[in-house]
Amino acid sequence: EADIYQTPRYLVIGTGKKITLECSQTMGHDKMYWYQQDPGMELHLIHYSYGVNSTEKGDLSSESTVSRIRTEHFPLTLESARPSHTSQYLCASSEGTVDYEQYFGPGTRLTVT
């Protein structure tokens, strides 16, 4: 059973607000990922990290930023939310890189009005 947590689970916020989506894992995994997914659609990688102080952008252009100051914590920040940011955001972690499965959190469903 994976132990990866995301808060909040649901968020409705107005345009222009700054928001931070939290992601924490208790498995000691070095690798962590953020994906964006419209309901039932494919996942798009927006950020990933291979360890503390390591962050990279994924395939999907994103106006968000991430930080990795502690192994267990990988928050995602939107400086100025827009309606186009409305989506589900999934956080994942893995023990290794390509040869290990990723474990996913429950997701944050974000609506920007």
Add this chain to the structure above:
Amino acid sequence: AQKVTQAQTEISVVEKEDVTLDCVYETRDTTYYLFWYKQPPSGELVFLIRRNSFDEQNEISGRYSWNFQKSTSSFNFTITASQVVDSAVYFCALSGGANTGNQFYFGTGTSLTVIP
């Protein structure tokens, strides 16, 4: 290019029927890994299986089975005697080495509905 294709967008079956979900992949890597995930209506992705490119042995886990064929670049997933709880979106994923940028590539998913 690295790519995963799940041509079946939506499938509906009646409970107790068998169903196969197709997954076709493209990669230039000789070493790569394939995965299946289940996403129930709650939204969380649940890991089902991992397979590496050197292991073509099929696998069975309860009502689930997977058929990996390198010759056709396919990694299909069969659910035997389907149940309503199997209703979910199923994603196939590919990861590999340098050509995939050490990232996962997910297919577009197949939405399975099991009708009671």
